[in-house]
Structures are given as C-alpha cells and as structure tokens.
Amino acid sequence: MTGHVLAIDSVLHQLRDYADNPSAFLAMNTGNEYFTVPGSAGVIACRRAGKYLMQFGGVFAPEHAREELLRGFLDFARARRSTVAAVQLQSEDVDLYVRCGFTVNQVGASYSLHLPEFGLKGSRFVKLRNKVSRARRSGLQVAEVPYENIAGEVRSIDRQWLRGKGRHVKEIEFLVGQLGGPGQVHRRLFAGRIDGELVAYISYAPAFGKRAGLLHDLSRRLPGTAPGVLEAINLTAVEAFRGEGAEWLHFGFTPFTGLTPEREAPSASRPTAWFLRQLAAHGEKVYPAASQLAYKEKWAPHLVLPEYLAFQGRARAGAVWQLLRVTNSL
Structure with missing residues (x-):
C-alpha cells in the first residue's frame, strides 16, 4: 500500500x-x-x-x-x-x-477470562457443567490437532454450518479470523469427534499486549450435534492453556x-x-450478537x-x- x-x-x-x-x-x-x-x-x-x-x-x-x-x-x-x-x-x-x-x-x-482465577465451581456454572457432562457422555473426544491434518473435514463442517444458518447467510469476514493462510502456523485448533466423526472445532489465535494469551476465534459445529460440544472443547483448551501458564483467554469482540x-x-x-x-x-439478522454474547457470558468473563x-x-x-x-x- x-x-x-x-x-x-x-x-x-x-x-x-x-x-x-x-x-x-x-x-x-x-x-x-x-x-x-x-x-x-x-x-x-x-x-x-x-x-x-x-x-x-x-x-x-x-x-x-x-x-x-x-x-x-x-x-x-x-x-x-x-x-x-x-x-x-x-x-x-x-x-x-x-x-x-x-x-x-x-x-x-x-469479553475476557483471566485463566488463573477461572473455575467451574458454584451454582452459577451448573448449566455449563451439565452441558459439558452431557457432551462427554455422548462419546465426545477432544484433541488439539494440526489444521492441515483435518482441513477437508473442517471445510465440510463449515459448509454444513453455513447452510444451517439459512440460504442467504454469508460467512462473516474481517472482524473474525480464518483458517489456513500464512498465519495458520501461529493458531491452535481443538477438534471434537464422536464415533470418529469430526463434529465441532474451535480455533485459537495468539493475543498480544498487556493481557497476552489466546483469542477464542472461530467455532463451528455440525447442525444437530448434541448441545455442549463447543463448551466441552473450550474447557479442554482452557485446561491446556492454564497448564502452560497462559494468563488470558479472550472471547473477542461482539458488535x-x-x-x-x-x-x-x-x-x-x-x-x-x-x-x-x-x-x-x-x-x-444482521449480526448474531445475542447468541454470541450468551455463549461468552456462560464463562463469567472477568473483564x-x-x-x-x-x-x-x-x-x-x-x-x-x-x-x-x-x-x-x-
């Protein structure tokens, strides 16, 4: 430029x-x-x-x-x-x-979560704990995987996820991340499978500055998948990040x-x-702010x-x- x-x-x-x-x-x-x-x-x-x-x-x-x-x-x-x-x-x-x-x-x-303070104890997290338990009882297995190993499966989920939003809905750009491209080596991808089938994933990007850590970015699941799979994937990632000493998980901007x-x-x-x-x-219909906010508030963000x-x-x-x-x- x-x-x-x-x-x-x-x-x-x-x-x-x-x-x-x-x-x-x-x-x-x-x-x-x-x-x-x-x-x-x-x-x-x-x-x-x-x-x-x-x-x-x-x-x-x-x-x-x-x-x-x-x-x-x-x-x-x-x-x-x-x-x-x-x-x-x-x-x-x-x-x-x-x-x-x-x-x-x-x-x-x-909305941001301070990982050293995070925990799921207490009555405010009952629904979240129940959703995670339900997903795990359905056979959900979560693992961190390289994007290149499952790129085709991820694209299939993206297509089905987008169709489930309606025929006229387009994928949001610019204010959300992407998978692939030159920045992919710096992202981390956690994937959930049930009976061997990829049913959901969450992509995390690095976050910089005085509250450095991870940015919870793209999250997708197959339509009709049991409730709680994304929550279970994110909890697995949170536990991994805390074990590595990360300070912050940012859920990002919601217009x-x-x-x-x-x-x-x-x-x-x-x-x-x-x-x-x-x-x-x-x-x-312009931007799914309410559903995004509801997901973020489940985790009781600290900031x-x-x-x-x-x-x-x-x-x-x-x-x-x-x-x-x-x-x-x-």
Missing part, C-alpha cells in the same frame, strides 16, 4: 511488539492491506470498501509514533480521495482519533453489545449511537471492555453500510 512489499512476517513482528488489542492477530487475515512509513516502526491494517478505507484495530506502533503514522495514513487516503473509518478501537485509542479529527462511537464490547452511555466517547454522534442501539435491539468505531470527520451512514458490506453482514 505504500509502494513496497510488506512481508506477513513483518506484520506479525509489529503486532507482537506494539499491539495492545486482544483481536490484533486478525490483522493477519488474507485480504487485508497494510500501511507503513518506510524507516519507521508500526503498521496499520485495512481493507478497501467503496470510497472508504476500513481500518482494523487501531494503530499498531510505538506510543511516540502512533499519531504520526495515523496522520500519514489520512494523507495517503486523502491523496486517493478515500475516507477512513476504523473499527475495533480500544478505549486507549479514543483520544488519538479525536485529535486527528474523527467522530468516535462505541460499537460493542469484548452491538455492552452499549452504555457511560462508555460512550465524548465526540460520539448521537444519531449513530441511536442507530447502533437499534441494531443491538433488532439486528440479529468486559468497550470497543469503538471511528469516522473521519462526521459520522456517515455510508461508512456503516460499507462496514456491514466488508464484513459480509449484508
């Missing part, structure tokens, strides 16, 4: 060094482009969507270089008659984007959840805030953090529309 090739290994190096966003690894997704300033540290990940450049996850750069890199990106966009919109910004990003002329609105929240006035940015657009609240109340959407200049309905398009929500 800057006229020179940025190797994916260089992107990963920048994320490891500078990202403090639990979902930052998703910047590695195939289809993303990268903006850098030659000779300076840091990277910005984005996708083109109509006249917009959709930036993912903020500015991944040293603190002293973040504003310079963002302003350079805005100059780059202006020269190409494009407008920048950024999604999945953290609270720490808000002031920077406001200084650089953005309107910033809360768009959802992320249109956790929207509260006290979490709103001072520069927020009131019409945009109203629109996002309408999506939270009535937008299940819930707001995440933000930023518009260069004033908020524009077209930017929200293009974001929904680039994520395949429409």
Whole structure:
C-alpha cells in the first residue's frame, strides 16, 4: 500500500511488539492491506470498501509514533480521495482519533477470562457443567490437532454450518479470523469427534499486549450435534492453556453489545449511537450478537471492555453500510 512489499512476517513482528488489542492477530487475515512509513516502526491494517478505507484495530506502533503514522495514513487516503473509518478501537485509542479529527462511537464490547482465577465451581456454572457432562457422555473426544491434518473435514463442517444458518447467510469476514493462510502456523485448533466423526472445532489465535494469551476465534459445529460440544472443547483448551501458564483467554469482540452511555466517547454522534442501539435491539439478522454474547457470558468473563468505531470527520451512514458490506453482514 505504500509502494513496497510488506512481508506477513513483518506484520506479525509489529503486532507482537506494539499491539495492545486482544483481536490484533486478525490483522493477519488474507485480504487485508497494510500501511507503513518506510524507516519507521508500526503498521496499520485495512481493507478497501467503496470510497472508504476500513481500518482494523487501531494503530499498531510505538506510543511516540502512533499519531504520526495515523496522520500519514489520512494523507495517503486523502491523496486517493478515500475516507477512513476504523473499527475495533480500544478505549486507549479514543483520544488519538479525536485529535486527528474523527467522530468516535462505541460499537460493542469484548469479553475476557483471566485463566488463573477461572473455575467451574458454584451454582452459577451448573448449566455449563451439565452441558459439558452431557457432551462427554455422548462419546465426545477432544484433541488439539494440526489444521492441515483435518482441513477437508473442517471445510465440510463449515459448509454444513453455513447452510444451517439459512440460504442467504454469508460467512462473516474481517472482524473474525480464518483458517489456513500464512498465519495458520501461529493458531491452535481443538477438534471434537464422536464415533470418529469430526463434529465441532474451535480455533485459537495468539493475543498480544498487556493481557497476552489466546483469542477464542472461530467455532463451528455440525447442525444437530448434541448441545455442549463447543463448551466441552473450550474447557479442554482452557485446561491446556492454564497448564502452560497462559494468563488470558479472550472471547473477542461482539458488535452491538455492552452499549452504555457511560462508555460512550465524548465526540460520539448521537444519531449513530441511536442507530447502533437499534441494531443491538433488532439486528440479529444482521449480526448474531445475542447468541454470541450468551455463549461468552456462560464463562463469567472477568473483564468486559468497550470497543469503538471511528469516522473521519462526521459520522456517515455510508461508512456503516460499507462496514456491514466488508464484513459480509449484508
């Protein structure tokens, strides 16, 4: 994007060094482009969507270089008659984007589990324990496996899972991870089988920053599979991660959840805030936020953090529309 090739290994190096966003690894997704300033540290990940450049996850750069890199990106966009919109910004990003002329609105929240504190004792976890027990009684066997060994079976589950969502539903992109591609060597895949058949899987990605650990990313199961298989797979993974000394398991970003006035940015657009609240109340066909949130809340996350959407200049309905398009929500 800057006229020179940025190797994916260089992107990963920048994320490891500078990202403090639990979902930052998703910047590695195939289809993303990268903006850098030659000779300076840091990277910005984005996708083109109509006249917009959709930036993912903020500015991944040293603190002293973040504003310079963002302003350079805005100059780059202006020269190409494009407008920048950024999604999945953290609270720490808000002031920077406001200084650089953005309107910033809360768009959802992320949910995280502190593994050293985690346990399933107590009445609040009765339903979760029962679901896991039921899945294990059905013969579920869980193991960590290389993706390459079961790629064909995984694709079969993906096809059946997507068909079960309805004929017009497309697979969400950009704000979720992927399997395969150059980042796969850094992901971990836990798979569940019943009577030898792959029935479900969960993919985990590395999470960087002050709450380093793992990101619970893609999770799929065959339609009609006994309830509790995903919970049992995740519990197996949690036990493995805790045994390795991992501190955090991040369940990631869920749009249109956790929207509260006290979490709103001072520069927020009131019409945009109203629109996002309408999506939270009535937008299940746009994004399955309620079902995602229900799964995450089963684990009683220790940390819930707001995440933000930023518009260069004033908020524009077209930017929200293009974001929904680039994520395949429409």
